[in-house]
Amino acid sequence: MTTRTCHSIVLAAGLGTRMKSDLPKVMHEIAGLPLVGHVLKALAQAGSERISVVVGPQMPDLEALVREITPSVNCYVQTDRLGTAHAALAAKSSLEQPADDVLVLFGDTPLVTPETISRVRDALANGADVVVLGFETSNPHGYGRLILSDNGLQAIREEKDASETERNITACNSGIMGFSGEKALSLLEAIGNSNAKGEYYLTDAVEIANAHGLNVTAVMGTEAETQGINTRTQLATCEAVFQQRRRENILDIGVTLLAPETVFFAHDTEIEPDVVVEQNVVFGPGVTVKSGARIRAFSHLEGAVVGAGSVVGPYARLRPGTVLGADTRVGNFVEVKNTTMGHGAKANHLSYIGDASVGSKSNIGAGTITCNYDGFLKHRTDIGESCFVGSNSTLVAPVRLDAGAFVAAGSTITDTVPEDAMAFGRSRQSVKEGRAKELRARLKAAKDKKS
Structure with a gap:
């Protein structure tokens, strides 16, 4: 031929x-x-x-x-x-x-x-x-x-x-x-x-x-x-046939699908053997998943590479341009876009990491946001190796955290954090004794006056 x-x-x-x-x-x-x-x-x-x-x-x-x-x-x-x-x-x-x-x-x-x-x-x-x-x-x-x-x-x-x-x-x-x-x-x-x-x-x-x-x-x-397609019903029928055919192929090459009928693939999805895909996962175009990774339930991936041994989800979203190194962790309600994460890096909870690089062994705390858009242009956040970003931190791009940097929880970071330095970007706590009791009394009285 x-x-x-x-x-x-x-x-x-x-x-x-x-x-x-x-x-x-x-x-x-x-x-x-x-x-x-x-x-x-x-x-x-x-x-x-x-x-x-x-x-x-x-x-x-x-x-x-x-x-x-x-x-x-x-x-x-x-x-x-x-x-x-x-x-x-x-x-x-x-x-x-x-x-x-x-x-x-x-x-x-x-x-x-x-x-x-x-x-x-x-x-x-x-x-x-x-x-x-x-x-x-x-x-x-x-x-x-x-x-x-x-x-x-x-x-x-x-x-x-x-x-x-x-x-x-x-x-x-x-x-x-x-x-x-x-x-x-x-x-x-x-x-x-x-x-x-x-x-x-x-x-x-x-x-x-x-x-x-x-x-x-x-x-x-x-x-x-x-079969040809002339109606939306026939389009849906062909989609179902494609998905079933693809699921069977994925299973045959050594991938575990815990509930095959709930997993949806794109035409070009590439998954290596010994990957586990849990229930209700959607693969958009351009996804590669390396051996030993686990995609947990209710995750959506598109235009992303998932490294060997990594865990994604549950309820995670990987957007185009995401490259996860080996043994990374992207957990529940974390969204990653146009970002590389090095070997062993973690973002386990409730974070948005966009237009960034995260060095190996770095940990991104819950609620962390990279502020990558100023209303006109996108900017990058560069996080070095072995950094720790505390929960509820805001990293305002363009900004850099050098290797070993530590960001205290609740900080807003706008300037470079040098190697092995610790950054606080928050107001000092102030305590007013008895103020809570006074406030509750005042608010209750206002409410009683209206009723």
């Missing part, structure tokens, strides 16, 4: 009208990645080195998105929506360039796997001129049926055109097709629009290829991975 070149065309011009959204359909997300992104990712993993995406008119955001996901993508515009073959031919100039394999997929099938795409390519490598990806289903209603014989795939029959016998066929069309590179353009150009809707249907390529004596075959995937 590695010696064969592959050009893939992804059809992504749908408006998503049934989703009741102004957003193009394929820009809706599953596991933090747009639908079309899942397809592009699977194609790249299946060895497609050239990808064209067909978009609708006035979809600059979609074009920008696909180029961000896969910079080498070429985008083509289908000005008039006249069917799937018409959409594929919007990329005609790319089809004129040589390729051994040509694949046509839909941008709203995010669950298709690289392995299944590779099976379509394998069939092409074994001599097929046209390959249709099908699936078996117990309820074929609404799907095009695959008319198979000993000689291969004879036709794809849409339900409205199928005979009673053909409607009982359970082998159905997924819409994903592969073509021999040297035959693809001629087959697509041979497709006509002599039908009730006057549209050009990609599936007609099967009968055209058979009429020319070409080798037409079908390979089978699963109904789950080939």
